[in-house]
Amino acid sequence: MSILPGRDWWTGLPPAAGAAVMATGIISVGLHLTGHEAASLVALLVAMALWLVLAADFTSRLLGDRGRFRAEADTPAALTAVAATTVIGARLSQQGRQTAAAVLLVLAAVLWPGLLYNVLRHWRRRMPGAAFLGCVATQGLSLLAASLADAGHRDVLARAAMAAFCLGLLLYLAALFRFDLREVVGGAGDHWVAGGALSISALAGSKLTASPVWTGSAHTALRTVTLALLALSLGWYVVLLAAELRHPRPRYDIRRWATVFPLGMTATACLSVAEPAGVAWLSTLGEVLLWIAVGAWLLTFAALVASHLTAGRGARGR
Template sequence: MVAVALWVVLLPVVLAHWSTPTVGTSFMVCVATQSLAVLTGLLARLSGQRWELYAATVAFVLGVVLYAVVASRFDLRQVIRGAGDEWVLGGALAISTLASTTLVEAAAPFGVPEGARGVLRLVTVCLAGEAAAAYVPLAFSEVIWPRPRFDMRRWSTVFPLGMAGLVSLRMSRVFHQEALWDLGRAVSWLALAVWLVVAAGTLRHVRAAIRNRPGQC
């Protein structure tokens, strides 16, 4: 309820200060909305409250709409020039896939018609494919146009990788695909490695800022 209250308060403020073309951090409106869909879907599965399933579905659909709005205005040059937050382009799709997967899992005990669940499974697979496709040019650009200089926005690179690993693990359970479990474990280790690199960069950045602070000997 606290998360929903914050979302209700903050989303209008964010949209009121909207600017285009959009950048990677602009996709956080989708990420925030889908995080509510994931949480509410899990609560619905555990509590058996149908209204929570409906709320999760509404949040999921709204999150997809917000992604489409941001993506339609996204500056594709950010894939080359971004300081790390451009990875949320794929991370937002990954958490949307996680939300859809959660709905597939939560819908079963409520007697949702098989046809509707089949559509939802198809949407989940499509979102997963789009997320995977989004990661390809992002990874390719890091190789062709490396950006070794540290920026705090690099933490926005860690999130999509961690989310990709989590989605693979969750989908392997819901869709009974062992290969997805192996993929999820591999991506999770990659995300941990990137986390360590970014954490080390953050520590160096903080230490340098403290040393260079005026008034310090």
Template sequence: MTALDRTIRGLAPAYFSMVMATGIVSIAVNVEGLHRLSAVLMWVAGIAYVVLILLNAVRLVRYRHAVATDLRIPQRTFGFFTLVAATGVLGARLVQDGYLTAASILLVVTALLWLVLGYALPPLAFTAREGMSQLERADGTWFLWVVATQSVAVLAAAIQPHVTVGQAELALLAVLCWAVGVFLYVAVALFVASRIFMHHPAPDQLGGAYWIAMGATAITVVAGANIGAMADVPVLSTVRGTIEAGSVLFWAFGTWLIPPLVFAGYWRHVRHRVPLRYDVSLWAIVFPLAMYGVGCHQIGSVNDLPLLENLGLVEIWIAIVAWVLTFCGFVASLVGRRPRLMPRRAPSRP
């Protein structure tokens, strides 16, 4: 078996998080006015998306058993939702450059994938038998269900003001997905919080995936801001104020989550010396950072709060740095070197 075959067979379902992270960083730097850099990142995201689609198609045909195994492992099952979110985020970036036809096609794909996977994947994760209780299976990847749902709302709301036909239907779809995403967040948060407090994760389990909890709040904020900016249609008259208020609450909770997540990283990598090296979960940190920056900027703009706008711009630059470091780690992993930023724990003496 060649190295490429081994890579395809072991390809993580969550690798579309690379497209998610690159796409939202592209949107974020566009907010900063760095249009050329944004365009480059958009193409990187698009190329990565196509390559991952092809690799996963080959994997499905040649290594069907590996895909079936992923569907039986809860920590990998929810990773398939990154395909939904990546499609939605890439479509939202295309809207910024006026590619409405391509974005509309991606909206249809995103909505269909969300509908199918949203009903198929969670039951597989909940009923998997691997010697663990259902509660012990819950981790940060479960929030990808929320992110995928809100990605439909983000893209539908982004397209709606730019079309003349179907505005009411797009608004209804955006509102529906935003509301479903909110309820899913509450449900998933209860599961994950219970798992953390009742079955304490080991240091090697408390990885980047838990940052998706903050990323889910951030994309909820961005979806709400996009809905608030939609063209007026009847369905918005009754829910716009509620969604705008809810978005502020999610921004507040997401902001509150940042210090515990940073401390968890310190506890994992400094206190317990877990090596900090590239793996796919690092994209799950880049995505929330960039999405939070965009959300802060949008809330600040809508509510005339320069403090939040400036906070968003700072966060965007942090996300850019995080993306560069993670991408360098990705490239190094492709050429056979896995960069380690923290040394391994020294073996204890007898």
């Protein structure tokens, strides 16, 4: 399924297309943290344009095709709608657009419970990496709430962010027990979310650690948990990268955007954790991983274009 223009192209996008927004948005966040402001703003504009297209498609299905909407709302990929919204909101908060970020937080919070409930009802024993999107969406809410709490010194939002953070960790554990480990060597791309979910948890943890609300033993515990989550996400990064090199999967699949997102999220988590955790070398590691993520984004976009052109030639040849 393409995400490039064609006849009625935007009405045929699967929920998994939301991972492209997540990937582009988090790379924008990372570029901002490393001082590449112009590139960050370009990535933000691309992410926002994609988000608007997907929001239009989401609304169209909700109002005009309830059958398809209900069918897709039961799949884990539906939660990319929440995660993508929170990532865009977090980047807008960085930009000082707190009102817009708050609106996106409200929108994501409204969508989250219904989508999460539908997805959890349809969990099965052996799940692809998309099972971790419940954690990702919940930690996205934590990240955006913590960002807004930090910008506006709102203790209530900080406490809500902590609640979402803890729930996200529980959802990760639940997904881990259902994750089909064979996906590591045969997954189409979303298997990387197994590590990306820990990375966004670490990123949310870094925002909470930096908050003045948490002091003393609570701050120490948060710092420890955040560093542990980041270490585990880096461990997944190594395992998944080794599996990709051992079992290459070069063919384009829309789920490859769910590979780019964890790459960018892990880089951004390293950059964000470095200062509040007091581990300076994480900034250097984060910069290296960020450019790997940018390269992966470009390669995935090139593969998407090539796939679209090949499909177009095939259609004309029939």
